[in-house]
Amino acid sequence: MHIEKHPVLGRKLHTPVTIYFNDQPYQAYTQQSVAAALMANGIKKLGVSRKLVQSRGLFCSRGRCCSCYMTIDGEDHVRSCMTEVEDGMRIYPNMDDPEVRREIDED
Amino acid sequence: MKTDVLIIGGGPAGLSAAIETASRGLDVTIVDEASQLGGQLNQQTQVMRQLPSVYEPMRGFELANKLIELIKDCNVRQLLNHRVVGFYADGSVGITDEENVFPVKAKKIIVASGAAEKAVAFPKWTMPGIMTIGAAQTLINRDFVMPGREAVIVGSSDFAMETAIQLMDVGIRVKAIIEKQSGALAKEQEKVSELSRSGIPFYFNSFIKEARGNGQVEQIDVALPDEVITLNVDLVCMDGGRAPILDVFYQLGCSFGFQEELGGWVPQYNNRFQTDREDVFIAGNAAGITTQGPLLLTGMIAGISASEELQAISPAEANEMREALWKELGLLEYREVYSGRVKHLENFASPVLKDQFIS
Numbered sequence: 339m340h341i342e343k344h345p346v347l348g349r350k351l352h353t354p355v356t357i358y359f360n361d362q363p364y365q366a367y368t369q370q371s372v373a374a375a376l377m378a379n380g381i382k383k384l385g386v387s388r389k390l391v392q393s394r395g396l397f398c399s400r401g402r403c404c405s406c407y408m409t410i411d412g413e414d415h416v417r418s419c420m421t422e423v424e425d426g427m428r429i430y431p432n433m434d435d436p437e438v439r440r441e442i443d444e445d
Numbered sequence: 446m447k448t449d450v451l452i453i454g455g456g457p458a459g460l461s462a463a464i465e466t467a468s469r470g471l472d473v474t475i476v477d478e479a480s481q482l483g484g485q486l487n488q489q490t491q492v493m494r495q496l497p498s499v500y501e502p503m504r505g506f507e508l509a510n511k512l513i514e515l516i517k518d519c520n521v522r523q524l525l526n527h528r529v530v531g532f533y534a535d536g537s538v539g540i541t542d543e544e545n546v547f548p549v550k551a552k553k554i555i556v557a558s559g560a561a562e563k564a565v566a567f568p569k570w571t572m573p574g575i576m577t578i579g580a581a582q583t584l585i586n587r588d589f590v591m592p593g594r595e596a597v598i599v600g601s602s603d604f605a606m607e608t609a610i611q612l613m614d615v616g617i618r619v620k621a622i623i624e625k626q627s628g629a630l631a632k633e634q635e636k637v638s639e640l641s642r643s644g645i646p647f648y649f650n651s652f653i654k655e656a657r658g659n660g661q662v663e664q665i666d667v668a669l670p671d672e673v674i675t676l677n678v679d680l681v682c683m684d685g686g687r688a689p690i691l692d693v694f695y696q697l698g699c700s701f702g703f704q705e706e707l708g709g710w711v712p713q714y715n716n717r718f719q720t721d722r723e724d725v726f727i728a729g730n731a732a733g734i735t736t737q738g739p740l741l742l743t744g745m746i747a748g749i750s751a752s753e754e755l756q757a758i759s760p761a762e763a764n765e766m767r768e769a770l771w772k773e774l775g776l777l778e779y780r781e782v783y784s785g786r787v788k789h790l791e792n793f794a795s796p797v798l799k800d801q802f803i804s
Contacts, residue, residue, distance in 0.1 A: 339590070339591040340589055340590060340591075341585060341589040341590065341591060341615055342589075344585075344586070344589060344615065345614045345615060346490040346504070346586075346614075347490065347506075347586065347589075350589055351589050367589070369588075370588045370589070370590065371588055374583075374584050374588030374590040375588070375590070377584065377590050377591075377592060378588075378590040378591070382573035382574050382660075382661040383573045383660045383661055384573070387571070392571065392572075393572055393573050393660045393661065394571065394573065395572070395573025395574065395576075395661065396573070396576055396580060396584075397564075397571070397575070397576050397577065397580060398561070398562060398576070398577050398579070398580055399576070399577070399579065399580035399583040399584065400561065400562075400579065400580070400583075401478060401479075402561050402690075405571070419580075420478065420479070422480060
């Protein structure tokens, strides 16, 4: 749930944007982090741990713990707590390690 | 890129160091990985009363805005959404914009990297819905998002109590405060009484035995001294204390000392907030975990010391200002933190091998 009216700061959510999680549209507001915007829509599970495949979500919201890795606009292992939402952003959970090895001489 | 002073971290300490250096005509650059200056001040909605005499009492985010306004007047270069990732052989700082890495040659570096919250481990503590108190506070006050509806707080520090009150103010039901010690740890007892008055149970000598849930936390078992109770919650906020962030100091090859009162391992520094690498200064929570007023003072001292070495201020003037700021630090800082800091300085001045760690 978004906090429409904050007890100290008042109304701060002005510019709505649409983000896509697993290709489903959700409403968010500019300046929210991706992890926060998903939480506002009831999505807390952002990925799974690499070895025991356990659920992972936002933990520190400071970009230090790396518990909130997601795939955002085609880029793997992005810290979703440090990335602000953008209209039309496409977001997928982090279900395994990204493919980091590439053919460098494929011509 | 070249700069006189590179400040790593744009929170309260980094910003006050920037004001002290840039206002004396130095070329100053601030690098911060967030998209906004102010650090953790941005989500502090409580009023801060114990600030240095130059500041009126104000809310945390108001203080952030004030500091940002002050550095705007003196033209500080801002590298937001940028991170320091390492150092080149010639001493240049490697900074990335997440795509490329480029070198910044700085005459002096002030590191104000801040502190990180520590976790409290229990079975299934890594489940979604379980987070640090700082994360919960960021969600409600910066992102304007409800992290849950029914919560428990693990820990009873001032920060935990303040956050519990703020969570209640946005409509989250705080079901319990769980503390493994035999009493509340907060120094400001009014907040503890405020929470007790609103009917929130404090479970002392207690801890979370286990969390359960399908993909996110739904239930916890709390071990009280003589029984185990089960609570249905969708949010667990944990306060495991904070520790200085040291990555950059390791990379710079600074020496460290252990000082319990300052939060554990802390880079060594003298009364000028200068580390054993003479071109590197330290400020803020990185120099020892403390409260908002002292954070600003350490930034000011570091900024004045760096300005002095770059001849932007005379040694006599710098000494006089430093002395006054140290006096104020002694007044504003909690006594045990201040005495830990003094001990930390003494250990650096007259080293005893067992107290030191050189990376």
